[in-house]
Amino acid sequence: MSGHMPQPGKTILVEGGGRIPFIPPITHRIEETMARRKTITIKEVARMAGVSVTTVSNYLNGQMARMSADTREKVGKVIEDLHYQPSSAAQSMRSNSTKIIGVIVGDISNIFSSMLFGGIQKVIKPRNYSLMLLSTGNDPADENLCINKLIRQNVDGLIIQPTQDDPEAFYPIVNAHTPLVIVDGIVKATPKNAAHVISDNTPSSKAMCRELHERGYRRIVTVSETTAPTSSQLPRLEAVRHCTAKLGMEHVMLDVRGHDDAWLAERLRENAGPDAPRTAVFPLMGPLLFRTLTALQAAGLEFPGDLGLVSFDDWNWGRFIGGGVDLLQRDIDEIGRLAGESILQIIEQGHPEQTEISVPTRRIAGHSL
Amino acid sequence: MSGHMPQPGKTILVEGGGRIPFIPPITHRIEETMARRKTITIKEVARMAGVSVTTVSNYLNGQMARMSADTREKVGKVIEDLHYQPSSAAQSMRSNSTKIIGVIVGDISNIFSSMLFGGIQKVIKPRNYSLMLLSTGNDPADENLCINKLIRQNVDGLIIQPTQDDPEAFYPIVNAHTPLVIVDGIVKATPKNAAHVISDNTPSSKAMCRELHERGYRRIVTVSETTAPTSSQLPRLEAVRHCTAKLGMEHVMLDVRGHDDAWLAERLRENAGPDAPRTAVFPLMGPLLFRTLTALQAAGLEFPGDLGLVSFDDWNWGRFIGGGVDLLQRDIDEIGRLAGESILQIIEQGHPEQTEISVPTRRIAGHSL
DNA sequence: GTGAAAGCGCTAACAT
DNA sequence: ATGTTAGCGCTTTCAC
Helix, strand or coil, X not given: CCCCCCCCCCEEEECCHHHCCCCCCCCEEECCXXXXXXXXXXXXXXXHHCCCXXXXXXXXXXXXXXXXXXXXXXXXXXXXXXXXXXXXXXXXXXXXXXXXXXXXXCCCCCHHHHHHHHHHHHHXXXXXXXXXXXXXXXXXXXXXXXXXXXXXXXXXXXXXXCCCCCHHHHHHHHHCCCCXXXXXXXXXXXXXXXXXXXXXXHHHHHHHHHHHHHCCCCEEEEEECCCCCCCCHHHHHHHHHHXXXXXXXXXXXXXXXXXXXXXXXXHHHHCCCCCCCCEEEEXXXXXXXXXXXXXXXXXXXXCCCCCEEEEECCCCCXXXXXCCCEEEEECHHHHHHXXXXXXXXXXXXXXXXCXXXXXXXXXXXCCCC | CCCCCCCCCCEEEECCHHHCCCXXXXXXXXXXXXXCCCCCCHHHHHHHHCCCHHHHXXXXXXXXXXXXXXXXXXXXXXXHHHCXXXXXXXXXXXXXXXXXXXXEECCCCCHHHHHHHHHHHHHHHHHCCEEXXXXXXXXXXXXXXXXXXXXXXXXXXXXXXXXXXXXXXXXXHHHCCCCEEEECCCCCEEECCCEEEEECHHHHHHHHHHHHHHCCCCEEEEEECCCCCCCCHHHHHHHHHHHHHHHCCEEEEEECCCCCHHHHHHHHHHCCCCCCCXXXXXXXCHHHHHHHHHHHXXXXXXXXXXXXXXXXXXXXXXXXXXXXXXXXXXXXXXXXXXXXXXXXXXXXXXXXXXXXXXXXXXXXXXXXX
């Protein structure tokens, strides 16, 4: 206890506390700052600076060697004064490069998406690219629309978390010669020169099975929701199926599609009976950990007492739940960074340094097993 | 217990279980599907269909009345065959509309951002707009760059979670006549015809203070991290300051900027001494609840025993922590939807239906007080 | 060192 | 019902 003793009715400021400002009501309205009839073009800038559009264009593209210091200064000043902003549409129409990378994810409300996006942005923003993000709601038809939309935008590259495994879906991308990175989803065919970044689903799941066996578990209940044929839950499921069979364990597979939490609670209760073998529940992705916890709560089941619990991806909340949840944690930010680096490589060198990238999963110890 | 009794070594399929497919290694590589020398243009389509570019343009823009059924079919077929995709750049250059709405947030890794994005997309996607998302890392200079970037993109509208309260920051937007919605951040001046969507920070915080007082708490420790002068934590802080003073309570304000979790743990321990008045900790945003929980854990403090706990925004994890965390929960999706609706109104009618929108916060009962 | 002019792919006003 | 054509704002030869 360091000694200060606050007094009632007085705000104690601990660090940075002097910064509570008065929050004024909004009164002020910003009006137009310049009387402007029409949009300012390069032509206008050229006219005002008394030079040709070529010179202004050179200025914009950093070709300073192609003009005198005098001219450079003049042009710079006019651009400044006019607050001139070159039109990206016109620029990209000529240069055939938009400096935009399109990103298509299955479900933006899955935290996975925002972490992925953050990772991608981390590497591409310093390189002066922007991101256009679309979410398909895991609908293949919408995915196709999104692909075409971004192709029409003439994006310099495309990063997709695919929802369908149909090679035809990629045709528009291939035909447009657009660099492509496929992330997270499992597809059987990828375009030439595309990169594929996924987690080490199979090895990590197998290792977990072995660990559960060693810890004395004899039954694994997977909780999945495989809406897409490309879902990374499928290899995890397959690994558990394969491994449990090999180790002589039972595998109960619960797929929650179309079911509510009550249904899941009932299934879990079934698997926690007194005569059941030692059982661990294994949600195969972050949002399913959430649903599983809800169901466990509803069923009045405790872990690790009634059931063991281990999950993929807790989005960093698991440590506060019970004594901490045992985890297979993916580094989504890293997946995003690798996807971003790959797309830049393809854009700049025509091909990625690696076409198949598998990102390792970390085993985080908890007290739920 | 519904009767099935799994056998070791056998996978029990509960619902949708037959869907584990064989995951093949990637062998197939998609090659180009069409030999194409150059990009297909409207001119090319016109030539192939034996019509003029005007007719093709009319087709693209749904002006079917301006051509015979025969022509329509012919054009449609050629477009189909050639997989023709009109260039958005060229279109927007002429039409002066991009169907793109720019979104600028302070920190994409804050779940707030992805939920906001999801809400916005929910209303604008059906209206055929796309989103371009940029994250500034709460850096005002970068925010300005982002604004200019999107202005150059000629976005049809801009939604900003502002990091700075300088009216000048909005000048480029005003000058470009770009519709603007300000979200979450508190600013003293907004452009004319802009909408401002925020949470009911002050009323909800005050109500919480009164509730804490009624429950017998006599000291509130706020945990804040006010990096931006626009932070919505500031009105919350101000409300707590004002209300505690009025009710004769103590207010200890902890701002974690530049401090680690150990520091926070120590400060919390100070406020949980045996001679301390009854104290509640109040993290002012979701990520701070996370840090506070970490610190409480490190300090070996329990809630509600040692300290009461109530927080803004738990991102739906609070219910699994302890007996459930008491909350002031914002509906971020709703904030996003309102922002999206506002920007569409401004785009289409020139002004929003409401300029100042305050979204209510829900009080969710837990067992942490 | 600087400029004139030809497009990039599309839309829309104005023919026919 | 269909076609001609002038730009939208910019980049890029190619001249001077």
